[in-house]
Amino acid sequence: MSGRFVSFDLGAALKDSFLASLVALGLAVLILGMKTQSGAGQGLDLVTRWGAVGIAMAVVFAGRFALRLYWSYRAGRLPQPGAAARTVGGLREWLARQLRFFVPAVVGLAFVLPFLPFSDRYIIDLGILVLTYVMLGWGLNVVVGLAGLLDLGYVAFYAVGAYSFALLAIHFEMSFWLALPLSGILAAFWGVLLGFPVLRLRGDYLAIVTLAFGEIVRIVLLNWYQFTGGPNGLSGIPRPSFFGLPFSPNDDVMSFSKFFGLEFDPMHRIIYLYYLILLLALATNYVTLRLRRLPIGRAWEALREDEIACKSLGINVRNTKLTAFAIGASFGGLAGCFFATRQGFISPESFSFIESATILAIVVLGGLGSQLGVAVAAFVLIGVFEVFREISQYRLLAFGAAMVLIMIWRPRGLVGERKPSIALGKARAISADMVAEGKG
Amino acid sequence: MEYFTQQLINGVTLGSVYGLIAVGYTMVYGIIGMINFAHGDIFMVGAFTSLISILALGTMGVASVPLVLILTLVVTASLTSLYGWTTERVAYRPLRGSFRLAPLITAIGISIVLQNMVQVTQGARVKPMQPMVTGGYTLMEANDFAVRVSNIQIVIVLVTLVSLLGFWYLITHTTLGRAQRACEQDMKMASLLGVNTDRTISITFILGAALAAVAGLMFLLYYGVIDFFIGFVVGVKAFTAAVLGGIGSLPGAVLGGLMIGLIETFWSAYFSIEYKDVAAFSILILVLIFRPSGLLGRPEIEKV
Numbered sequence: 028m029s030g031r032f033v034s035f036d037l038g039a040a041l042k043d044s045f046l047a048s049l050v051a052l053g054l055a056v057l058i059l060g061m062k063t064q065s066g067a068g069q070g071l072d073l074v075t076r077w078g079a080v081g082i083a084m085a086v087v088f089a090g091r092f093a094l095r096l097y098w099s100y101r102a103g104r105l106p107q108p109g110a111a112a113r114t115v116g117g118l119r120e121w122l123a124r125q126l127r128f129f130v131p132a133v134v135g136l137a138f139v140l141p142f143l144p145f146s147d148r149y150i151i152d153l154g155i156l157v158l159t160y161v162m163l164g165w166g167l168n169v170v171v172g173l174a175g176l177l178d179l180g181y182v183a184f185y186a187v188g189a190y191s192f193a194l195l196a197i198h199f200e201m202s203f204w205l206a207l208p209l210s211g212i213l214a215a216f217w218g219v220l221l222g223f224p225v226l227r228l229r230g231d232y233l234a235i236v237t238l239a240f241g242e243i244v245r246i247v248l249l250n251w252y253q254f255t256g257g258p259n260g261l262s263g264i265p266r267p268s269f270f271g272l273p274f275s276p277n278d279d280v281m282s283f284s285k286f287f288g289l290e291f292d293p294m295h296r297i298i299y300l301y302y303l304i305l306l307l308a309l310a311t312n313y314v315t316l317r318l319r320r321l322p323i324g325r326a327w328e329a330l331r332e333d334e335i336a337c338k339s340l341g342i343n344v345r346n347t348k349l350t351a352f353a354i355g356a357s358f359g360g361l362a363g364c365f366f367a368t369r370q371g372f373i374s375p376e377s378f379s380f381i382e383s384a385t386i387l388a389i390v391v392l393g394g395l396g397s398q399l400g401v402a403v404a405a406f407v408l409i410g411v412f413e414v415f416r417e418i419s420q421y422r423l424l425a426f427g428a429a430m431v432l433i434m435i436w437r438p439r440g441l442v443g444e445r446k447p448s449i450a451l452g453k454a455r456a457i458s459a460d461m462v463a464e465g466k467g
Numbered sequence: 468m469e470y471f472t473q474q475l476i477n478g479v480t481l482g483s484v485y486g487l488i489a490v491g492y493t494m495v496y497g498i499i500g501m502i503n504f505a506h507g508d509i510f511m512v513g514a515f516t517s518l519i520s521i522l523a524l525g526t527m528g529v530a531s532v533p534l535v536l537i538l539t540l541v542v543t544a545s546l547t548s549l550y551g552w553t554t555e556r557v558a559y560r561p562l563r564g565s566f567r568l569a570p571l572i573t574a575i576g577i578s579i580v581l582q583n584m585v586q587v588t589q590g591a592r593v594k595p596m597q598p599m600v601t602g603g604y605t606l607m608e609a610n611d612f613a614v615r616v617s618n619i620q621i622v623i624v625l626v627t628l629v630s631l632l633g634f635w636y637l638i639t640h641t642t643l644g645r646a647q648r649a650c651e652q653d654m655k656m657a658s659l660l661g662v663n664t665d666r667t668i669s670i671t672f673i674l675g676a677a678l679a680a681v682a683g684l685m686f687l688l689y690y691g692v693i694d695f696f697i698g699f700v701v702g703v704k705a706f707t708a709a710v711l712g713g714i715g716s717l718p719g720a721v722l723g724g725l726m727i728g729l730i731e732t733f734w735s736a737y738f739s740i741e742y743k744d745v746a747a748f749s750i751l752i753l754v755l756i757f758r759p760s761g762l763l764g765r766p767e768i769e770k771v
Contacts, residue, residue, distance in 0.1 A: 061519050073523060
């Protein structure tokens with residue numbers, strides 16, 4: 028059926044848009060309309076900006092009107108819900124078939140990215156950033172997406188990993204490759220430490236306790252000057268070396284460039300870091316995918332769907348939850364270790380709640396439990412918004428708005444479908460809307 | 468003993484502010500079962516509208532302090548309620564009936580939007596304000612230490628009491644309150660019996676935001692300094708208070724708010740000021756280990 032505007036009531040739409048602009052007036056009149064500034068004396072002065080309020084009202088009016096137009100257009104285009112569902116289903120199946128080529132293509136692209144002609148330092152740095160969040164998202168996906176335990180303090184494990192490496196490297200001169208597994212193990216211990224008290228908690232109680240845990244870790248890092256350097260953080264964290272060969276222009280030592288007979292180039296280290304995080308992220312993905320097929324992984328997913336059913340089937344809920352926390356945390360710790368060596372400097376500022384919220388948003392926007400969705404969401408949220416760095420003032424504003432809009436557009440996430448890890452015959456993916464989720 | 472009394476007074480003042488915000492969290496949780504993460508930032512918006520309104524009234528030439536405060540209270544409560552209403556309308560209503568993490572993410576998104584909107588429009592610097600309510604009474608004096616209760620502390624506790632009493636009356640004695648409680652118990656049944664559930668939920672958000680605005684004004688008057696980031700810390704603590712008291716329970720929220728305020732004040736006074744948040748959060752974790760549904764909350768009975 029062609030797109031006809033059926034039953035578009037111009038008067039009602041105008042009235043509705045007018046009301047919306049009145050709401051905008053109310054919202055904007057003080058916060059946007061008057062700016063507080065430090066005045067000549069001690070107090071604050073007010074500067075009025077009525078023009079901005081007018082613009083905001085006009086934008087809201089136009090936006091609301093466009094939305095009404097779109098709604099009536101959509102109502103005219105879709106003949107009946109049943110047929111619509113079928114076409115969407117067909118499209119989805121077609122996309123699912125293309126997915127077979129999509130994933131290897133993206134992984135292949137990721138592997139050759141540093142050698143593509145347009146890749147400069149900025150692109151590779153951006154790639155490192157996106158991959159770090161992909162890895163963190165995959166790590167949190169174990170806890171939230173698979174085991175269904177809402178964790179709002181994931182950044183604490185990232186911090187534990189980063190500080191573990193920094194302290195081990197500074198005080199004991201431990202190399203990156205030795206400290207990497209240690210960071211993961213230490214973070215896993217912290218995961219268990221968090222897991223124990225919250226075993227009996229569910230849903231939002233769990234959320235607030237994990238949030239509190241994350242804040243406690245950050246506050247301790249901020250205030251324990253002797254150990255963590257407090258707000259000044261730790262600097263002088265050694266840069267990574269290529270299996271013992273440092274990236275250095277100094278010809279006296281056996282450096283990476285000398286060993287391979289190359290001209291020294293600072294890009295070598297960046298490219299090395301890029302491959303490091305790419306491999307770490309892929310390892311996270313591989314381990315998670317394999318774990319899902321083990322009894323423990325299936326227990327996680329069962330726990331997410333229904334805790335009582337799990338108990339009655341004899342699954343040890345305590346161990347299942349603790350392993351989920353420990354494994355999720357250890358991935359966070361590994362990512363933190365990488366973060367520390369990449370930055371060379373860490374401070375508690377990097378581990379605030381907004382990081383936890385970003386990682387959780389990546390997992391939920393991607394679609395709980397979907398490895399591909401998490402990667403896509405990390406790319407969209409981190410990569411695309413990094414591009415807007417020039418208007419950094421509005422960047423977070425747009426970030427928050429995008430979180431709201433994507434969620435309203437696709438409440439189940441970008442890849443919101445469930446495929447059973449194990450099935451009799453052919454495994455069929457179903458839309459996540461069909462799955463009732465427990466209140467873990 | 469004198470020192471203790473002084474800290475008790477300070478703690479109750481702080482606890483009142485937390486209690487006012489915690490009521491907003493607990494009401495929203497009770498009625499639609501979601502953490503309204505943006506509530507702390509609604510409080511922050513309330514503090515900012517209060518500040519701007521006080522300054523604007525000052526430039527208009529309203530000199531009498533009580534009049535300024537009452538007008539500001541009205542202005543900030545109505546404008547902040549509009550923020551609460553809009554938030555629900557834009558970010559939560561489209562997701563009603565969706566799975567439970569979706570509104571949590573939009574709430575975090577709205578929180579980021581509100582914070583950065585205020586940062587962009589009002590600047591990132593802290594906003595100091597001249598103290599408006601000064602003076603106070605000396606209650607007792609011993610060993611060179613005077614226990615003082617300042618006028619602003621009296622105002623805060625009184626305003627909190629009046630707001631909570633009014634709110635309690637609204638919930639228990641009006642048709643609106645009955646509809647609100649009905650939706651809290653069983654949304655579907657309430658809607659079958661003719662309660663306009665959408666409207667009731669909107670009103671819940673409006674009431675919660677109005678109480679948060681009152682808290683914002685009180686915070687501004689008490690501390691005299693605000694910035695765009697205050698919503699996060701205060702919001703997390705108020706939510707902690709709501710959970711501590713038992714989420715969904717209104718008296719629990721007030722009790723939890725008072726407890727968090729007292730814990731924080733006493734910890735800062737007797738131990739270390741840096742770790743006061745750690746103390747509040749640790750007590751939350753301890754309480755939840757032994758009483759997973761909070762102090763006054765009903766234990767959730769799970770049926771298969």
